[in-house]
Amino acid sequence: EHTQLQEIQRLEEQLSINAFDYNCHVDLIKLLKQEGELFSLRKARQRMSELFPLTEEIWLDWLKDEIGLEQPNREKLYELFERAVKDYICPDIWLEYAQYSIGGMGLPGGIDKVRSIFERAMTAVGLHVTKGQMVWEAYREFENAIFSTLQPQLGGIPSHEEQELLNTQLERIHTLFRRQLAIPLMDMEATYAEFEEWSEQGVSDTIKHHYKKALQQMEKLKPFEESLLAAEPPKLAEYQAYIDFELKEGDPARIQIIFERTLAENCLVPDMWAKYTTYLDRQLKIKDLVLSTHDRAVRNCPWTMGLWKSYLLALERHEADHPTVSDVFEKALNAGFIQATDYVEIWQAYLDYLRRRVDFSKESSKELEELRGAFSRSLDYMNLCVIVGFGESGDPSCAIMQIWAKIEALHCKNMQKARELWDTIMTKGNAKYANMWMEYYNLERSYGDSVHCRKALHRAVQCTSDYPEHVCEVLLAFERVEGSLEDWDLAVQKTETRLNRVNEQRAKVAEKEATVARQEEDRAEQRRKAKSEKKAQKKMGKDVRAGEKRKAQQDYEDNWNDGTAEQASKRHRGNEDQTAEEQMETEAGLFGRNAPPGFKKPQQAVAAAPQKQKDDKPELRNDNNSVFISNLAYTLEEPEAKLRTMFEPCGPIKQIRPVFSTKGTFKGYCYIQFESVASVAEALKLDRQEMENRPVFVSPCVDKNKNPDFKVFKYNTSMEKQKIFISGLPFSCTKEQLKEVCKSYGTIKDVRLVTYRSGKPKGLAYVEFTEETHASQAVLKMDGMVIDGNTISVAISNPPRRNVMDKPGAGRPMDLKSRQAYGARGKGRTQLSMVPRSLHRQNLPLKQVENGTSAAQPPASASTSATAENKPLSNSDFARMLLNK
Numbered sequence: 001e002h003t004q005l006q007e008i009q010r011l012e013e014q015l016s017i018n019a020f021d022y023n024c025h026v027d028l029i030k031l032l033k034q035e036g037e038l039f040s041l042r043k044a045r046q047r048m049s050e051l052f053p054l055t056e057e058i059w060l061d062w063l064k065d066e067i068g069l070e071q072p073n074r075e076k077l078y079e080l081f082e083r084a085v086k087d088y089i090c091p092d093i094w095l096e097y098a099q100y101s102i103g104g105m106g107l108p109g110g111i112d113k114v115r116s117i118f119e120r121a122m123t124a125v126g127l128h129v130t131k132g133q134m135v136w137e138a139y140r141e142f143e144n145a146i147f148s149t150l151q152p153q154l155g156g157i158p159s160h161e162e163q164e165l166l167n168t169q170l171e172r173i174h175t176l177f178r179r180q181l182a183i184p185l186m187d188m189e190a191t192y193a194e195f196e197e198w199s200e201q202g203v204s205d206t207i208k209h210h211y212k213k214a215l216q217q218m219e220k221l222k223p224f225e226e227s228l229l230a231a232e233p234p235k236l237a238e239y240q241a242y243i244d245f246e247l248k249e250g251d252p253a254r255i256q257i258i259f260e261r262t263l264a265e266n267c268l269v270p271d272m273w274a275k276y277t278t279y280l281d282r283q284l285k286i287k288d289l290v291l292s293t294h295d296r297a298v299r300n301c302p303w304t305m306g307l308w309k310s311y312l313l314a315l316e317r318h319e320a321d322h323p324t325v326s327d328v329f330e331k332a333l334n335a336g337f338i339q340a341t342d343y344v345e346i347w348q349a350y351l352d353y354l355r356r357r358v359d360f361s362k363e364s365s366k367e368l369e370e371l372r373g374a375f376s377r378s379l380d381y382m383n384l385c386v387i388v389g390f391g392e393s394g395d396p397s398c399a400i401m402q403i404w405a406k407i408e409a410l411h412c413k414n415m416q417k418a419r420e421l422w423d424t425i426m427t428k429g430n431a432k433y434a435n436m437w438m439e440y441y442n443l444e445r446s447y448g449d450s451v452h453c454r455k456a457l458h459r460a461v462q463c464t465s466d467y468p469e470h471v472c473e474v475l476l477a478f479e480r481v482e483g484s485l486e487d488w489d490l491a492v493q494k495t496e497t498r499l500n501r502v503n504e505q506r507a508k509v510a511e512k513e514a515t516v517a518r519q520e521e522d523r524a525e526q527r528r529k530a531k532s533e534k535k536a537q538k539k540m541g542k543d544v545r546a547g548e549k550r551k552a553q554q555d556y557e558d559n560w561n562d563g564t565a566e567q568a569s570k571r572h573r574g575n576e577d578q579t580a581e582e583q584m585e586t587e588a589g590l591f592g593r594n595a596p597p598g599f600k601k602p603q604q605a606v607a608a609a610p611q612k613q614k615d616d617k618p619e620l621r622n623d624n625n626s627v628f629i630s631n632l633a634y635t636l637e638e639p640e641a642k643l644r645t646m647f648e649p650c651g652p653i654k655q656i657r658p659v660f661s662t663k664g665t666f667k668g669y670c671y672i673q674f675e676s677v678a679s680v681a682e683a684l685k686l687d688r689q690e691m692e693n694r695p696v697f698v699s700p701c702v703d704k705n706k707n708p709d710f711k712v713f714k715y716n717t718s719m720e721k722q723k724i725f726i727s728g729l730p731f732s733c734t735k736e737q738l739k740e741v742c743k744s745y746g747t748i749k750d751v752r753l754v755t756y757r758s759g760k761p762k763g764l765a766y767v768e769f770t771e772e773t774h775a776s777q778a779v780l781k782m783d784g785m786v787i788d789g790n791t792i793s794v795a796i797s798n799p800p801r802r803n804v805m806d807k808p809g810a811g812r813p814m815d816l817k818s819r820q821a822y823g824a825r826g827k828g829r830t831q832l833s834m835v836p837r838s839l840h841r842q843n844l845p846l847k848q849v850e851n852g853t854s855a856a857q858p859p860a861s862a863s864t865s866a867t868a869e870n871k872p873l874s875n876s877d878f879a880r881m882l883l884n885k
Contacts, residue, residue, distance in 0.1 A: 746774020
């Protein structure tokens with residue numbers, strides 16, 4: 001108990017510091033309920049309900065605690081119920097409200113009050129497919145109870161007035177049955193059977209018609225209800241599909257109830273509130289419903305500027321009084337937006353509202369002074385609050401001041417004030433931009449005079465650094481129309497001087513960039529040379545060792561019979577038709593299958609034997625049922641088992657073939673063959689899923705020898721207006737964190753973090769939205785944002801055009817001579833010649849032969865050398881040539 005009291009005290013202190021800590025409120029209420037402190041518990045619940053909408057569970061606990069008191073205050077409880085039913089549309093709360101009101105039916109007007117509450121409940125939740133039925137049944141039970149109490153009171157034969165009373169009550173029950181049977185609800189058949197049993201006159205054709213129509217509608221709704229029942233919270237995708245269906249059907253009441261059901265489980269999703277309020281604003285336009293929904297939206301998601309902006313517009317649209325609009329705006333300023341630009345937008349929305357209130361036909365008015373005061377306050381707010389909180393004004397182009405200047409010039413005819421504002425705009429770092437000077441020039445051109453136009457253009461020529469040619473052209477064009485000869489000469493002189501200076505600066509910058517580029521190219525060339533030299537040295541050492549190994553083996557083979565040696569193996573690595581079995585035989589030499597009986601295999605041959613078993617499986621390439629898996633770790637243990645676990649959900653697997661080297665080590669790639677072609681599409685969706693912290697590359701299994709133009713590139717290389725490219729991200733940023741940052745700008749379709757082949761992040765990402773406007777909004781608001789100390793850059797995705805040499809078939813075709821010189825794959829076969837010198841001498845022209853009598857060679861020798869170039873030679877051929885030497 002002492003520990004709980006300390007925890008209660010700690011939570012109350014925490015709330016005194018931060019009253020918007022939702023979880024802290026919940027924990028405090030739970031502890032106070034355990035302690036049984038009713039007064040403190042009621043106070044804590046009251047404080048939380050003023051800041052947040054309460055969930056159905058919290059409201060029901062609160063209501064039941066108040067009802068359980070010895071002498072509950074009925075009027076206070078009615079007020080509490082009214083607050084509860086406004087937060088969310090919950091059938092359980094309405095049912096509790098109606099049942100509690102039944103307890104007061106004995107009071108004056110009690111029955112009418114119960115009926116009014118039930119009717120409101122029918123309007124609010126009567127269409128709820130899964131829970132609406134229990135409210136209808138409670139209503140009918142209430143009317144049946146009244147009917148049963150009337151019969152014993154009457155006794156005997158009722159009078160005419162008493163019979164009228166009984167008939168009226170029966171008609172009420174009959175009407176409730178008829179209304180319920182016309183609505184698609186769960187377990188409608190049981191209600192219809194109950195009505196048939198209750199009704200003495202049978203079921204009319206009209207009721208049957210409406211009932212069948214409701215049954216047909218219920219069949220359409222069942223798939224959506226079943227998907228909601230099977231899905232895990234928050235079920236947002238299932239609810240969205242349900243909403244889309246109801247929007248197509250077009251029944252406003254049903255659309256409203258499905259939105260309410262969605263928001264009861266997804267109350268912290270701003271996009272869903274935005275869709276609901278937009279629908280109400282454009283379709284229903286019922287003032288009380290629209291404004292109450294907007295109020296609930298900003299209470300649930302106060303950090304979302306768009307909801308506050310929509311709320312202000314709805315208040316103005318429904319002609320709310322000025323103090324109400326101003327009060328909502330002040331609440332918005334204290335809501336805690338997540339970025340500086342949000343404050344700029346909410347100020348702009350409020351200033352637009354104030355401007356529309358002003359009657360500019362009057363020289364001075366209270367509304368005009370309030371508008372000017374609001375403009376001045378907005379600028380102070382940006383300087384004092386936004387810059388301090390976010391490190392930026394959120395309005396670098398001074399859009400608010402530009403609007404103020406236009407209003408002063410257009411409506412108030414006060415160019416002096418407009419010029420003062422533009423002077424302030426230019427001193428805030430905007431004087432270097434040509435478009436800002438053009439805005440000012442156009443304002444002077446429209447509402448000012450030629451003197452100030454010329455002055456603005458001369459200043460623009462001196463200050464503009466991004467597009468000085470443009471402002472120079474505008475100045476010369478202006479002087480052609482309105483200037484004197486002296487004005488023209490001065491303009492030409494200033495523009496030429498300015499452009500010469502700009503060209504000199506650009507030349508210096510270009511020279512500096514060229515120097516840096518050359519230095520970078522030199523460093524890159526040095527790295528390439530060092531890498532190629534290192535690779536050549538490594539290959540030389542490897543080939544030398546391989547040559548010594550083959551020479552030792554050849555010496556041993558020469559001691560055996562020539563015929564046996566000829567059958568042992570063929571050692572021509574350049575032969576592309578050599579099978580895997582022949583390659584193994586080459587490695588093993590005479591210690592393989594043709595070794596003499598009883599001869600013991602050396603260690604090398606024993607080690608090579610298991611490799612043959614691994615390669616016995618047929619290749620799966622060029623198979624429509626197969627995929628190629630790559631970028632796996634070389635150290636991956638049991639790759640077949642792990643890949644089976646990963647890809648089995650895609651469909652039945654026929655075979656998995658990991659590829660191993662001759663030493664038995666895993667090469668990091670494999671082939672998977674499925675039973676069905678449909679499984680391949682599902683497997684390709686797993687591309688870049690991680691396995692042991694490395695992205696797994698999944699691609700179609702295609703034989704590139706037969707399809708040389710085939711090349712897989714998963715992503716577009718052209719502009720994608722609905723997708724943004726983000727650079728400069730911290731390496732610790734995850735997809736979930738990035739999605740959280742971006743979701744306030746629109747509905748996100750996909751988030752992709754760019755990584756190296758090893759899975760390490762590059763600090764780059766692509767975020768795809770469902771609409772182009774969302775992506776544009778994200779670029780405007782996120783570019784330059786700071787995330788974990790990193791300033792990010794954001795732009796519309798427009799990947800550079802891929803290099804021509806990267807495209808399939810773009811390389812220079814390899815001719816036959818190059819293939820002979822460099823091998824089947826374009827690489828050197830070896831740097832050491834394994835052909836005996838005598839064979840070299842036979843292939844040389846007569847005039848180049850040294851140390852011999854080639855002129856006396858018989859013609860057969862020439863024919864032998866001619867065929868040696870084409871026919872593979874055995875070990876015995878080499879031995880015979882050495883002996884004939």
